[in-house]
Amino acid sequence: MKMSGGVEWALHCCLNLAWTGGEQAVPAARLAAFYDLPTAYLNKQMQALAREGIVSSLPGPRGGFRLARAPEDITLMDVVTAIEGPEPAFRCTEIREQGPLGEPAADGSRCLIDQAMRRAELAWRRELAAQTLADVMKNVERDVPEVPGRTRRWFAEARA
Amino acid sequence: MKMSGGVEWALHCCLNLAWTGGEQAVPAARLAAFYDLPTAYLNKQMQALAREGIVSSLPGPRGGFRLARAPEDITLMDVVTAIEGPEPAFRCTEIREQGPLGEPAADGSRCLIDQAMRRAELAWRRELAAQTLADVMKNVERDVPEVPGRTRRWFAEARA
DNA sequence: GTAGTGGTACTCGGATATAGGATGTCCGAGTACAATTGG
DNA sequence: CCAATTGTACTCGGACATCCTATATCCGAGTACCACTAC
Numbered sequence: 001m002k003m004s005g006g007v008e009w010a011l012h013c014c015l016n017l018a019w020t021g022g023e024q025a026v027p028a029a030r031l032a033a034f035y036d037l038p039t040a041y042l043n044k045q046m047q048a049l050a051r052e053g054i055v056s057s058l059p060g061p062r063g064g065f066r067l068a069r070a071p072e073d074i075t076l077m078d079v080v081t082a083i084e085g086p087e088p089a090f091r092c093t094e095i096r097e098q099g100p101l102g103e104p105a106a107d108g109s110r111c112l113i114d115q116a117m118r119r120a121e122l123a124w125r126r127e128l129a130a131q132t133l134a135d136v137m138k139n140v141e142r143d144v145p146e147v148p149g150r151t152r153r154w155f156a157e158a159r160a
Numbered sequence: 161m162k163m164s165g166g167v168e169w170a171l172h173c174c175l176n177l178a179w180t181g182g183e184q185a186v187p188a189a190r191l192a193a194f195y196d197l198p199t200a201y202l203n204k205q206m207q208a209l210a211r212e213g214i215v216s217s218l219p220g221p222r223g224g225f226r227l228a229r230a231p232e233d234i235t236l237m238d239v240v241t242a243i244e245g246p247e248p249a250f251r252c253t254e255i256r257e258q259g260p261l262g263e264p265a266a267d268g269s270r271c272l273i274d275q276a277m278r279r280a281e282l283a284w285r286r287e288l289a290a291q292t293l294a295d296v297m298k299n300v301e302r303d304v305p306e307v308p309g310r311t312r313r314w315f316a317e318a319r320a
Numbered sequence: 321g322t323a324g325t326g327g328t329a330c331t332c333g334g335a336t337a338t339a340g341g342a343t344g345t346c347c348g349a350g351t352a353c354a355a356t357t358g359g
Numbered sequence: 360c361c362a363a364t365t366g367t368a369c370t371c372g373g374a375c376a377t378c379c380t381a382t383a384t385c386c387g388a389g390t391a392c393c394a395c396t397a398c
Contacts (some may be wrong), residue, residue, distance in 0.1 A: 001342090003161045003249040004381065008204040011273050012255060038329065041383050047333065060390030063331040076276060088247075089163040095172060095195040100314055111300045113171050116236060116291050124284035131276050139272045154260055162380090187370065201344050207372065220351030223370040276332070 006045040006082045009037060013046065014079060014133055015140070017055065018071045019148045020155045030155065045083060052082035071133035073140035077125055090117040166205040167243045169264060171196060173206065174293055175300070176214065178231045179308045185224035190315060212242035213249060231297060237288035250277040273289045 012030045020026060028043040046065050050057045056068040067074070092114035140147055173191045178187060188203040206225050210217045216228040227234070252274035300307055 001161060001163045001244045001251050002247075002251070002381095005251075005253065006381090007250065008253060008255065008273070015273075017177050025202075025331095029331090030294045035257050037255070038383060043332070044334090044383090050332090057332060058390090059330085059332045059388085061330045061392060063390075065332090076280070082206075084161045087162075089161050090167065091162070091165075093165065093168060095168065095197070099194050109303050112296055112303065113168070116296055117288075120236070120287035120291075126279050127280035127283040128277075131279075134390075136272055136276055139275075143269050143272065146192040153272045162342095166343090176324090185370095189370090198344060198379045200346075203371070204373090210371090217371060218350085218351090219369085221353060221369045223351075225371090 001089055003080075004083055006041075007080055009035070009042055009050070010045050010049055010079050011067075011076070011136075012043070012048070014067065014071075014074065015137060016111065016151055016155070017065065017067050018133055018137060019151045021068055021152070025058045025066045026155060029063035030064070034154070048082050049079070052078065053079055054082055065117060074133045076131045076133075076136075077128035082127055087121050088118065088121050090114070091119060092117075111154045144153075161249060162284070163240075164243055166201075167210075167240055169195070169202055170205050170209055170239050170243050171236070173233065173295075174209070174214070174227065175297060176229075176299060176311055176315070177225065178293055179311045181312070183220045185222065185226045186315060187224035190224070194314065203291055209239070210232055212238065214238055230243050231293035232259075234293045235289045236291045236293075236296075237285055240288055246276065246307050248281050250274070250281060252277075 012035065014139045016031065016034065017026060028046055029039050031037075031046070035049070045055070046055060049055045053068055054074055055065045055067055057063075092111050094111060096111060105141040137148075162316070172195065176191065176194065177186060188206055189199050191204045191206070192199040209215045210225070214234055215225045217223075218227055244259055252271050254271060255320060256271060268309075297308075
């Protein structure tokens with residue numbers, strides 16, 4: 001079970017978009033250059049974020065991406081779901097129905113293994129939904145105060 | 161992010177092994193026949209469980225698999241880890257170090273995005289570790305009391 | 321000088337290759353049992 | 360009749376194919392800006 005690497009990229013890029021300020025749009029190429037990532041592939045991930053309404057995209061010159069909402073209103077869950085999709089990691093295929101005593105047991109009763117796995121995954125989702133981008137930003141500013149300023153400056157001079 | 165289908169198989173098989181009683185070993189072929197699964201591939205999953213000490217394997221005639229511990233001492237976390245491996249789903253690749261202001265920020269400070277993701281995954285693991293096979297068995301017996309007996313009987317007559 | 325017009329460069333967006341891992345299969349090593357043979 | 364021995368059938372265990380999805384790339388549609396032209 002491995003999460004797409006795009007999730008890490010998307011989270012970092014969202015933070016950068018938040019720090020550069022919401023007005024000016026940032027092209028995918030700039031975001032990619034910041035971390036030395038493949039531009040086209042990062043663009044694909046950003047498109048996924050755009051589809052879910054986390055960022056808004058703007059074509060043409062002076063175009064790019066910018067956050068569609070305030071960092072306080074974007075949870076880690078939102079970003080993960082946008083990239084990975086809404087389906088749970090554990091998928092019950094109801095193999096018990098294939099068994100010799102499957103059919104009668106399947107009447108109405110939900111698979112209890114599935115329920116247990118869902119319970120765990122729900123805890124995971126809850127924890128992700130409890131953390132917003134703003135929370136992470138606050139933690140970063142506490143631990144490494146110079147990051148926001150330097151980031152903002154880098155993107156500003158890159159535009160020159 | 162998709163969990164291996166082998167996890168579902170392994171969990172169901174562990175429950176069946178628990179119900180058939182710990183003495184007699186059950187071959188992978190019988191376990192597979194119960195759900196109409198590919199025998200060799202299920203065998204592969206069982207091997208993973210054996211490596212982690214969840215089941216013990218016995219070669220030769222009258223051989224097969226049986227639980228190595230009591231169901232109370234086997235958590236869902238144990239089974240998931242045995243099949244999926246111990247690595248976390250989210251892997252921080254420290255892309256910030258690739259950035260223009262990466263090196264200084266990497267000094268000593270852990271990536272806070274990574275920490276947030278780990279926190280969520282820890283909640284997931286905690287929930288999985290809190291549920292034992294015995295718990296799930298108890299729930300099944302409560303909801304569908306006839307399952308344990310019918311299962312035990314099926315495996316007994318299959319051996320004849 | 322100003323408004324209109326055509327050209328150009330830049331952006332996202334989706335269609336198209338590629339690689340790595342999960343899925344599925346096959347054969348060899350080892351063991352217990354049973355049949356056979358000799359005492 | 361009993362013990363030793365040989366043969367056989369059955370099991371796991373790991374090596375070998377195959378398929379699907381994440382990864383990576385490329386080109387087209389659309390837009391804003393700029394230069395140029397005509398009035």
